[in-house]
Amino acid sequence: MLMMLRGVSVDNGGSETRIQACDTSEVKCMDNDFMSIRESDFRVKDVEDPTKLCRVLEAPREEFKGIFAQGDTGRAFVNQSVIISSQDAKTSDINYYKQFVFDIAQDAITAWVKNGGYSQYTVGNDISKGVIDEDSMFKYAIVACIPIEEFNGVKDCAKILKQTLAGDYKVEFPLLENKPVVRFNISEELTGVVPEGGVAIRMLKGELDKEDLSLVIDIGHVTTEIALFRGTGLLGKVVSSRFAGSTILANLRLALSNEGYVLTDSQLENVIATKHVKNGKQLVDVTEIVETQERDFIHNYLYKDILDVLNINKVNTKNIQNFIPIGAPMNNPSNNALISEIIQCFKLENAEVKILADDLRHVNVMCANKFAKVLLNKARK
Amino acid sequence: MIVTVDIPDEFSRYLEFIPEDELPCILLNALKEKIDSSIPKPRLVQEQFNLQDLVSLLNIAQSTGSVTAAEPVLVKEESNESAEKTQSKIINFTPVQQVVQDIDESDDDLDDMDDFMDLMK
Numbered sequence: 001m002l003m004m005l006r007g008v009s010v011d012n013g014g015s016e017t018r019i020q021a022c023d024t025s026e027v028k029c030m031d032n033d034f035m036s037i038r039e040s041d042f043r044v045k046d047v048e049d050p051t052k053l054c055r056v057l058e059a060p061r062e063e064f065k066g067i068f069a070q071g072d073t074g075r076a077f078v079n080q081s082v083i084i085s086s087q088d089a090k091t092s093d094i095n096y097y098k099q100f101v102f103d104i105a106q107d108a109i110t111a112w113v114k115n116g117g118y119s120q121y122t123v124g125n126d127i128s129k130g131v132i133d134e135d136s137m138f139k140y141a142i143v144a145c146i147p148i149e150e151f152n153g154v155k156d157c158a159k160i161l162k163q164t165l166a167g168d169y170k171v172e173f174p175l176l177e178n179k180p181v182v183r184f185n186i187s188e189e190l191t192g193v194v195p196e197g198g199v200a201i202r203m204l205k206g207e208l209d210k211e212d213l214s215l216v217i218d219i220g221h222v223t224t225e226i227a228l229f230r231g232t233g234l235l236g237k238v239v240s241s242r243f244a245g246s247t248i249l250a251n252l253r254l255a256l257s258n259e260g261y262v263l264t265d266s267q268l269e270n271v272i273a274t275k276h277v278k279n280g281k282q283l284v285d286v287t288e289i290v291e292t293q294e295r296d297f298i299h300n301y302l303y304k305d306i307l308d309v310l311n312i313n314k315v316n317t318k319n320i321q322n323f324i325p326i327g328a329p330m331n332n333p334s335n336n337a338l339i340s341e342i343i344q345c346f347k348l349e350n351a352e353v354k355i356l357a358d359d360l361r362h363v364n365v366m367c368a369n370k371f372a373k374v375l376l377n378k379a380r381k
Numbered sequence: 382m383i384v385t386v387d388i389p390d391e392f393s394r395y396l397e398f399i400p401e402d403e404l405p406c407i408l409l410n411a412l413k414e415k416i417d418s419s420i421p422k423p424r425l426v427q428e429q430f431n432l433q434d435l436v437s438l439l440n441i442a443q444s445t446g447s448v449t450a451a452e453p454v455l456v457k458e459e460s461n462e463s464a465e466k467t468q469s470k471i472i473n474f475t476p477v478q479q480v481v482q483d484i485d486e487s488d489d490d491l492d493d494m495d496d497f498m499d500l501m502k
Contacts, residue, residue, distance in 0.1 A: 143501065151502070158502035192501040199500060232500070371501050 002136040004115065006184075007376030008107050009368035011145040011196070012099055014084060014222030015245065015328070018365040019103045021111075022141075022373050027362045028106070030070050032221075034099050035079035037067040042174075047073045050175035054105050057181070060167025063094055068102050073175075084222070089150050091157040097164055100144070105171040108138050108182040117180055137168075138184040141375035143192040143368040148225045149240030151195035158193035165191065190379055192371055197225035199367040200324055200356055201232055208232060213319055215351070217306070217342065218326035218364070221245040224302060225326075226309045236313040243301035245329050248272070252293045256286065272329065291337035294329070298341040306346065323351045326363045333360070 007022035013032065020027045030052075037053075047053070052073035056065045068074075068082065082095045090096045117132045142165075150157040165186045172181045197218030204214065210231035218225040224244045228235040249268050256263060261277050271277050272294075275287040310317060325339050333339055333355050343349060356363045386408065 194501050202500060234500075371498075374498065 002132055004111070004132075004136065004138050005141065005376060005379050006107065006111055006138050007141040007369075007372040007379075008104070009143045009145070009365050009372045010100060010103055011365035011368065012084070012090065012096060012103065013220050013361075015220070016361075017099055017103050018362060019107060020362075020365050020369045021107055022369060022376050027359075027365055029361075030103075030106075032083060032099070033071050033074070034082040034095070034102065035069055035074040036082050036098075037069055037074065037077045037079050039067065041078040042067055044175060045076060047076045047175060049073050051106065051109055051173060053173070053175050054102065054109075055172045055174055056101060056105070056169065057172055058168065058170035059101065060169075061097075061164070064098060064101050064169075067174075068098060070102065089155075089157065090146055091150050091161050091164075100165060101169065101171075104140060104142070104184060104186065105169070105182065108171065108184045109173055109176075109180065111138060112180060112182045117182075118178070134181060136183065138182065139190070139379070140184055140186050141190040141372055141379050142186060143194055143372040143375065145194055145196045145199060145364045145368050147223050147240045148195040148198055148227055148238040149223075151193065151198070152234070152238055161193055162188040162191045190375055192375055194364075194368050194371055195225070195227070195234075195238075196220070196223075196364050197326055198227050198229070198234060198238070199371070200326055200363050201229045202367050202370060204322065204324075204354065209321075212321040213315060214322035214324060214354075215309075215317075215320050215348070216324045216326065217302075217330075219244055219329045219338065220327050224305070226302075226306055228309055228313050228315060235315075237309060239305045239309050241302060241305040243297070243305070245327065247301055248293060248297050248329060251297065252290065255289050255293055259286075259289070269328070273331065294337035295341045298338060298345060302342075303345060306342070310346070317346045317348055318350060320348060320351045322354050323348050324354045324356065326356070326360050328361045330360045 009020050009022075011018040016029050016031050018027050018029050049071070050073070052071055053067065053069040055067045059065050069077065069079065082098050084090060084096050084099065085093050112132060115132055119132075144161060146157060146161065166188045168183065168185050170181060170183050172179055197216045200216055200218070201208075201214060208214070208231050212231060213235070214229045216225070216227045216229065222242075222244055224241040225238070226241065227238040249265060249272075252268055252272065253263060256268075256271070256277065261279075263271065263277070267277075271286060272290060275285065275290050276283040277286050278284075323343065325333060325336075325342075329338055330336060333353065339353065343351075343353070357366060
């Protein structure tokens with residue numbers, strides 16, 4: 001039996017899940033469009049992406065077992081939605097963990113194929129050559145991102161996450177040729193948890209003076225994380241606000257509907273990114289509508305939460321050295337009304353705006369990946 | 382809109398000293414206060430909260446005149462400064478690009494992670 005160590009970082013958000021393996025710079029994203037399929041509703045059929053359906057045969061919890069799928073692959077079957085609730089803490093939501101297991105299984109099958117998993121069907125088992133066989137197992141070092149409020153709360157959500165996921169898993173991919181089965185192990189010792197948004201401070205290593213103040217605002221789909229750091233240390237109260245990207249989308253949808261446009265969520269996200277909406281074959285410039293909604297979002301929803309963090313920590317914004325925006329709504333930073341409105345409202349003109357990635361959705365998972373590598377190195381020793 | 386209200390006998394004792402011509406105005410104000418207290422503050426719109434619900438809510442709010450813009454709350458030290466809300470254009474700022482280190486680059490920087498490991502639980 002071959003035991004292979006793998007490291008990954010996972011950022012399971014409201015709009016999509018992101019996972020990055022330690023042996024690649026690629027961040028794999030999947031829309032938060034997960035579903036379960038009853039055995040009675042399943043049969044082998046041609047689908048667009050057969051890897052996006054798996055059957056969890058063995059798991060530390062009964063609720064993790066069953067057939068799970070994502071996106072168009074799942075919609076090819078009668079299914080039940082498995083989405084993360086916007087009301088519950090992620091670490092209390094069983095669907096969060098089901099998606100997490102699915103994410104790890106996706107990495108495992110990719111690694112299985114890459115490491116010659118299919119060769120066992122052609123050359124036979126040959127353990128002496130280190131070829132994957134049916135008893136081989138991936139041992140995972142994982143770092144997961146969770147909202148700051150859960151990370152810093154009274155409840156030990158990090159411990160809950162580690163304990164909930166720990167155990168041995170056996171997952172079959174019944175739509176792939178030869179229906180491969182991957183085995184993997186998740187352990188508490190090799191699982192780490194970091195705060196969304198807050199983990200980004202690591203990217204400023206080497207630049208931070210110990211008295212430097214950095215304001216991190218991470219606008220996700222379901223929550224917005226607001227945190228202050230002095231040097232590398234988290235400063236006082238942090239806020240996980242329920243006003244986030246989905247709020248902007250809802251308000252923008254209403255504003256555009258008043259102009260006669262009825263749009264889906266993905267179309268709205270495109271409008272936010274491009275500031276244009278399709279009217280038949282024409283592209284209509286709706287910059288003013290989009291930017292008004294973004295400015296109003298800061299004024300009417302986030303203003304008080306940001307102010308709370310500053311006031312409770314007794315911080316004058318003129319003393320803030322760095323402002324770190326994170327999240328899809330903060331993309332295109334040089335032309336972003338959210339960023340400019342935050343700067344203007346809170347007089348952050350003297351702060352440096354730190355853009356930590358080409359795609360600001362990926363900051364958390366990429367930063368967490370460095371932590372995953374440390375865990376992986378520790379496991380190798 | 383004209384509304385006729387049939388006031389039950391058990392409430393008449395509360396109203397007997399109110400002049401008849403002032404009663405409609407008093408009732409209307411009470412109704413407005415009830416609506417105002419029932420209108421939820423701006424909250425995260427849930428995925429199940431559809432467009433029609435939002436339009437209905439806004440129509441109610443607008444009809445009672447209870448929709449107001451949020452007043453800016455000033456940080457104490459800046460209380461002497463103007464509190465006017467600005468409709469701002471995009472202001473000039475230069476975002477500083479921090480290049481994420483490529484995975485293929487040396488992982489020597491992992492040795493520098495010691496200062497940050499207490500960020501992880």
